[in-house]
Amino acid sequence: MSSGGAHETERDGSDGRTGSRPRGHVRLRPGDRVAVIAPSGPVDPDRLAAGCEVLRGLGLDVALGKHVRDRVNLNEDRAVRDGWYRLAGTDADRAADLTDAWCDPSVRAVLCARGGYGATRLLDHLDWTALAAATGPEPKILHGSSDITALHVAFGARLGITTSFGPMSASQIVAAPAPHEDGAEALAGLRAALFGSGTIEVPGTSVVRAGHAEGPLTGGTLSLLTALLGTPHAPPPAAGKIVFLEDVTEEPYRLDRMLTQLLQSGWLEGAAGIALGSFHDCGDPDEALAVLTARLAPLGVPVLAGLPAGHGPRQLTLELGAPAVLDTGARHLLGGTG
Amino acid sequence: MSSGGAHETERDGSDGRTGSRPRGHVRLRPGDRVAVIAPSGPVDPDRLAAGCEVLRGLGLDVALGKHVRDRVNLNEDRAVRDGWYRLAGTDADRAADLTDAWCDPSVRAVLCARGGYGATRLLDHLDWTALAAATGPEPKILHGSSDITALHVAFGARLGITTSFGPMSASQIVAAPAPHEDGAEALAGLRAALFGSGTIEVPGTSVVRAGHAEGPLTGGTLSLLTALLGTPHAPPPAAGKIVFLEDVTEEPYRLDRMLTQLLQSGWLEGAAGIALGSFHDCGDPDEALAVLTARLAPLGVPVLAGLPAGHGPRQLTLELGAPAVLDTGARHLLGGTG
Numbered sequence: 001m002s003s004g005g006a007h008e009t010e011r012d013g014s015d016g017r018t019g020s021r022p023r024g025h026v027r028l029r030p031g032d033r034v035a036v037i038a039p040s041g042p043v044d045p046d047r048l049a050a051g052c053e054v055l056r057g058l059g060l061d062v063a064l065g066k067h068v069r070d071r072v073n074l075n076e077d078r079a080v081r082d083g084w085y086r087l088a089g090t091d092a093d094r095a096a097d098l099t100d101a102w103c104d105p106s107v108r109a110v111l112c113a114r115g116g117y118g119a120t121r122l123l124d125h126l127d128w129t130a131l132a133a134a135t136g137p138e139p140k141i142l143h144g145s146s147d148i149t150a151l152h153v154a155f156g157a158r159l160g161i162t163t164s165f166g167p168m169s170a171s172q173i174v175a176a177p178a179p180h181e182d183g184a185e186a187l188a189g190l191r192a193a194l195f196g197s198g199t200i201e202v203p204g205t206s207v208v209r210a211g212h213a214e215g216p217l218t219g220g221t222l223s224l225l226t227a228l229l230g231t232p233h234a235p236p237p238a239a240g241k242i243v244f245l246e247d248v249t250e251e252p253y254r255l256d257r258m259l260t261q262l263l264q265s266g267w268l269e270g271a272a273g274i275a276l277g278s279f280h281d282c283g284d285p286d287e288a289l290a291v292l293t294a295r296l297a298p299l300g301v302p303v304l305a306g307l308p309a310g311h312g313p314r315q316l317t318l319e320l321g322a323p324a325v326l327d328t329g330a331r332h333l334l335g336g337t338g
Numbered sequence: 339m340s341s342g343g344a345h346e347t348e349r350d351g352s353d354g355r356t357g358s359r360p361r362g363h364v365r366l367r368p369g370d371r372v373a374v375i376a377p378s379g380p381v382d383p384d385r386l387a388a389g390c391e392v393l394r395g396l397g398l399d400v401a402l403g404k405h406v407r408d409r410v411n412l413n414e415d416r417a418v419r420d421g422w423y424r425l426a427g428t429d430a431d432r433a434a435d436l437t438d439a440w441c442d443p444s445v446r447a448v449l450c451a452r453g454g455y456g457a458t459r460l461l462d463h464l465d466w467t468a469l470a471a472a473t474g475p476e477p478k479i480l481h482g483s484s485d486i487t488a489l490h491v492a493f494g495a496r497l498g499i500t501t502s503f504g505p506m507s508a509s510q511i512v513a514a515p516a517p518h519e520d521g522a523e524a525l526a527g528l529r530a531a532l533f534g535s536g537t538i539e540v541p542g543t544s545v546v547r548a549g550h551a552e553g554p555l556t557g558g559t560l561s562l563l564t565a566l567l568g569t570p571h572a573p574p575p576a577a578g579k580i581v582f583l584e585d586v587t588e589e590p591y592r593l594d595r596m597l598t599q600l601l602q603s604g605w606l607e608g609a610a611g612i613a614l615g616s617f618h619d620c621g622d623p624d625e626a627l628a629v630l631t632a633r634l635a636p637l638g639v640p641v642l643a644g645l646p647a648g649h650g651p652r653q654l655t656l657e658l659g660a661p662a663v664l665d666t667g668a669r670h671l672l673g674g675t676g
Contacts, residue, residue, distance in 0.1 A: 073628065074629045086591055117591040117594070121598055123602070227564075227596075227599050229568030229599075230569075231567075253454075257458060257565050258565075260459055261458070261568065264462065264569035264570065264571065287411075287419075291413070
């Protein structure tokens with residue numbers, strides 16, 4: 001691939017090391033090659049095919065990871081009972097697909113087909129020297145959400161780049177949206193994030209604590225952030241940053257326990273603001289919001305809830321690591337420009 | 339209360355500081371006063387009453403914590419919707435009940451009525467100077483399980499004492515055992531742990547990795563151990579210890595994620611052996627055991643599964659911090675002597 005045009009120039013003077021401002025990722029152009037991989041759970045073949053068609057519809061040249069159709073159980077065994085397939089291949093194979101895609105100079109974006117479970121297992125299998133060596137001044141895009149939060153944290157911290165959090169190609173809302181899902185909006189958001197270089201506006205619905213905040217965007221899926229605490233893969237402190245949080249199928253007491261752990265870990269100390277996405281199937285929505293409010297409002301920074309990002313029927317795409325503005329007066333989060 | 343008889347003598351020369359051998363707790367005698375408190379979820383009044391009757395049947399003088407019947411939501415608000423009561427009082431009130439009981443010289447054991455959720459929140463509200471000052475050469479008993487794991491870890495690490503992990507007075511198996519539950523065995527185990535000074539044998543059903551190991555017993559409910567990682571309340575390393583693990587309503591992928599986090603945190607490095615209790619309602623039991631096997635057998639130490647301790651229909655009582663022997667040939671864990 002070409003090493004890029006004017007619209008892909010590095011956006012700051014960062015050297016990519018942790019603590020400095022992350023380098024914004026490239027923007028795609030029609031015809032660009034993207035690699036679709038499955039770093040977590042096994043992918044339904046029909047969904048995979050439908051998602052690739054959607055990506056081709058965006059003008060992209062889609063390459064598939066070697067192991068994207070693999071499926072094994074948590075014991076990394078292929079000969080298992082029905083219903084025990086939880087991973088899209090062994091940890092080593094999924095790590096190889098990710099590394100191969102990231103290190104292939106013809107690939108401009110690595111798109112995760114789906115989440116599920118397994119990304120935290122992958123972290124011990126990645127060759128960060130090789131991944132860093134393949135991360136040039138115009139970093140390629142890593143795109144995914146949910147379980148992929150573990151990769152966002154690792155790529156952001158270790159490679160000093162922004163990454164793209166949003167609906168995945170083989171997820172229902174992209175590949176086969178249900179009537180209650182806004183598939184068109186999700187696809188438009190994905191297109192804007194991958195191809196566009198402008199600001200993305202993400203509206204919120206509920207002001208938990210009023211105010212205006214600016215800082216790089218961090219965070220992701222709450223249960224994945226807490227699953228990294230106490231490990232070498234723990235997220236760097238959120239001080240000075242706007243923290244995005246969302247989750248799915250976590251009861252209010254689990255949300256409270258995870259927020260308690262984040263708070264006790266000190267991770268949220270000095271955060272500039274909190275942007276809350278969807279908490280889909282997390283019990284009574286009012287109780288979930290009450291829990292989020294009780295734990296986060298005392299931080300004393302702006303908190304905006306109800307952003308259409310995460311696992312809900314509306315899924316916009318966010319650029320983690322990129323500068324963002326949270327404004328509860330305007331009821332929105334602005335970000336997306338790397 | 340008396341400062342104790344011959345059977346309560348300190349069992350080693352420990353000064354109670356972290357790293358030294360924990361001091362074994364006292365053994366109760368008929369007529370001893372015990373305090374029943376609720377550090378986590380709200381207690382059903384009928385269950386509370388039935389559980390207290392059971393304790394009186396053991397010859398104990400039962401005192402109730404001031405807030406044991408309180409109930410508030412996770413926002414610490416009393417005026418909430420039905421079904422939102424998750425805590426037996428505010429964090430400050432639950433912490434006060436625990437501190438008052440521990441510091442009352444007439445109380446010889448602090449028995450948690452039930453688990454549920456809320457113990458990790460309590461940890462920031464406890465006055466460890468006061469609790470340590472009230473911990474004499476013959477430490478009283480702290481008894482509970484499940485969510486109370488957070489208190490076991492804290493009391494063991496900060497006060498240098500053994501604690502008692504087993505069925506709680508207002509839990510179903512003690513207060514109103516269902517037909518499928520072995521209430522008689524649970525009560526006998528509780529009695530032996532509270533009053534006895536001999537060795538308790540806990541049989542296992544499945545040898546995951548053969549061998550013989552000795553060391554102090556540590557661990558508890560897996561999800562609580564992981565909820566402490568990365569915080570000031572994280573459990574001290576399990577090196578040289580026998581690790582007991584159990585859980586309830588955690589799907590196999592969640593078990594795997596938690597074990598991955600424990601492993602990545604380094605907590606399990608150098609563990610002497612692993613004793614697995616019940617993993618009740620954790621999906622397909624065979625899959626749960628396969629997950630436990632895949633993650634723990636590579637540690638290279640003895641692993642015995644199927645111990646009747648935790649949330650299942652059989653619930654023996656274990657003494658955390660006390661010397662233990664794990665022998666897969668004999669298929670048992672021996673412990674309980676402080």
